[in-house]
Amino acid sequence: MRKEVVLITGANGEIGHGLITHLGQQGNVNIVALDVSPLDESLKPYCNRFILGDILDTMLLGRLVVEFEIHTIYHLASLLSTKAEYNPETAHRVNVEGTLNLLRLAVEQSQWQGRSVKFLYPSSIAAYGLPNLEVKERVGKVKENEWCNPNTMYGCNKLYVEQLGRYYAAHYRQLAADHDKNTIDFRALRFPGLISAVTIPTGGTSDYAPEMLHAAAENVPYACFVRPDTRLPFMVMPDAIKALLDLEEVPRERLTQYVYNVTSFSLTALEIYDIVKAAFPRSTITFSPHQSRQNIVDSWPADVDDTSARQDWNWSPEYDQQHAFADYLIPAIRKRY
Ligand code: SER
DSSP states (O other): OOEEEEEEESTTSHHHHHHHHHHHHHOOSOEEEEESSOOOGGGGGGOSEEEEOOTTOHHHHHHHHHHEEEEEEEEOOOOOHHHHHHSHHHHHIIIIIHHHHHHHHHHHHHHHHTSOEEEEEEEEGGGOOOSOHHHHHHHOEEOTTSOOOOSSHHHHHHHHHHHHHHHHHHTTTTTSTTTTSSOEEEEEEEEOEEEOSSOOOOSOSSTHHHHHHHHHHHTOOEEESSOTTOEEEEEEHHHHHHHHHHHHHSOGGGOOOSEEEOOOEEEEHHHHHHHHHHHSTTOOEEEOOOHHHHHHHHHSOSEEOOHHHHHHHOOOOSOOHHHIIIIIIHHHHHHHO
């Protein structure tokens, strides 16, 4: 008999850390973790198996089918928005072709199991693209179907994968007689910028917020790469994990869409600076905008409308802005350094 497991790709990334720690501490699922870089020692005890490998390696994914019965996939592996701009074609391969391989794996699994396989996918505010700051200010909160004209390769990849997910869930092999038997239960979240107290992001463009906070706590000077008035929505990692798990749990019939915005608070870089400065008064933080990265952040919405998530599956973040900084980020980061 094959072992029933949950597959987590991008296991060693920021969301992977949060998710594996949470699921591992709960202890009621078997975790198979996959990443291109070695798994942190702290995560190993929570995983039944760690596989060092690439989601573009179809042989490796094929071997997973032999060994495991995968009922849920958290497909977290991705090249983030800044990194993706350094090699857009490689990003496309990882973010789109890699996901296609995982969708294919999910189809195969669902056929073996005679039931649908859940496919949880973190999309992003990067799926949006606002034409200029005047529009960004005027529109405020954006809904899932508005302003989907991303300016980054990463954003294009996220938006397209959302469509692929919908296709695989609803229309895959639609001309085949048995096309609707065993499908993929695709569920995506458009996350805002995520801030964790335990890990530091690599290669994103919302990274200035967590970087500022961690640098201040560590007492190393930090030059913020966006203007002080730059506004983005954010969420702390425990709420991102909560959103993923809440969405995973909800019965399919309650979901009216495949892709949901979720968010917690919206802040300018200056507001983050003020909070960080108050907590770490000796820190040295300056503003030194990097024009190209600034343009990317300027094209992302100042806030998102998560009404659908609230209505369909009772989404609500546990941490508002005050609670996030005062009770999670600042104490945990202070302890870390
Ligand atoms: N945080 C991500 C990035 O900056 C957005 O999804 O790339």
